[in-house]
Amino acid sequence: MRHHTPKIGFIAPFSNLGDTLPLIEIARRYKELGGKAVFIGYPGKYEKFVNEIGCKLVKIEEKISEELVKKRISRIYKYHYRNRPSELVFYRLFNTEREQFVKSIIGQEIEIIKKEKIELLVASYNTTVRISARALNIPLVVIISGVTISSYYRSNLATFPDNFENFFTRLIPNFIKNRFINWYLLQCRWNINGFNRLAKNYNVAPVKCFLDIFRGDYTFVADDINFLNLKPTSDFPLKNFVGPILIDQPFKQSDKMLDSDVETRLRRSNRTILFTLGSSGTKKIYLEILKTLNKTNYNVIAVYTTILKEDEPPKLNDNILLKKFVPSIKKINENVDLAIIHGGRGTVYTAAFSGKPVIGIPMHSEQQFNIDNLVRHGSAIRLSKKFFNEKQLLLTIKKIFDNYDSYLGNAQSLKKKLQNQNGAENAVKRILEILNENDKN
DSSP: OOOOOEEEEOOOOTTOOOOOOOHHHHHHHHHHHTTTEEEEEEEEGGGHHHHHHHHHHEEEEOOOOHHHHHHSSOOHHHHHHHGGGGGGGGTTTGGGHHHHHHHHHHHHHHHHHHHOOOOEEEESSTTTHHHHHHHHOOOOEEOGGGGGGGHHHHHHHHOOGGGGGGTTGGSSSSHHHHHHHEEEEHHTTTTHHHHHHHHHHHTTOOOOSOOOOOOSHHHHHHOHHHHHOOOOSSSSOOOGGGOOOSSSSGGGGGGTTOOOOHHHTTTSOEEEEEEETTTSSSSHHHHHHHHHTTTOOOOOEOOOOTTTTTTOOOOOOOOOOEOOOOHHHHHHHHHHHHEOOOOOOOHHHHHHHHTTOOOOOSSHHHHHHHHHHHHHTSEEOOOSSSSSHHHHHHHHHHHHHHTHHHHHHHHHHHHHHHHTOHHHHHHHHHHHHHHHHOOOO
């Protein structure tokens, strides 16, 4: 590190584990090298990790008036206003009637950044910081998923989202729907008028399309470029593909542990299956899958996290072990024959690093694109959440086990391609390069 140790700010959405922990990992690594880090964020249950790595946390207040809640807001918006206001970055946040709320958030961000004397900001999916950082003219680093960048869509890699499907769209050939969604995502101007109107108040340059709202001055892609089947571009050079940032670190003390009942289950005969939908799965789909697996003879380790309440797990046959949490999902993944997962980035990479076949049932479009990457490598099959049915799941499990050598071989080949990944360390190296470049200018 240099004689002067820059202070870096991390803006984290503490209600979202998948977006919070990569920032925690980068900050932890930066601190280990002698750097100073402070977190700025909205209240949330995952803010506890900030204390665990010994960083300061400055919270942003979210005060929503009842008048605003009642004003032209559908049920989905009311839910997010009432429960997790910060997540309205995805729900027409920049509309005129919400402008005062957004200005309050931006004002707090600017005040905190100035007071803490932050020299560079690191964020994930936060739209207001695109204005506050640029208003203060400090470098903004954004950690983003490779399936949400423009070059992914220019390569026609996105597939038509399952959640958009209906009776009529299912009659349209997939190649037509896929072409359309890639074109649409590149052209989409959703939210940009409101964003640009607010940006103008802070002398911040306007954006041209929706995807630009999620880019920083430096956009780090937390994916392996070969896993994505992409090539580097001028907008997304190879040096900014820092690689996956997995979330095992906060639980590292348990990384090599398995519960005794899990170990016992893994020693049984018959095929073994790990079933988890992380924390983003719905109770309805989780119970439907669990009910289906309960009719089989496979040995199943089912992890329900926060999807079910303590009194909601159903009675199950002896072949299914139901757990709220496990010390290491990675360790279990390595020891089962098959994983049934949603499509969270961390979960997908954990499965890929484990070298075992996957059945993916994504909850939304980004998770669908993540699963699609496994499918292209021949190690997974994707099923529909919207049109889920028991028969299809059972046939898919049978298909993988009937052709297990092929799926396992592809999964093992992918595992070898992804060895020695350290996204957090790569991100810190790039941040130090950026700080040095800015010092010279």
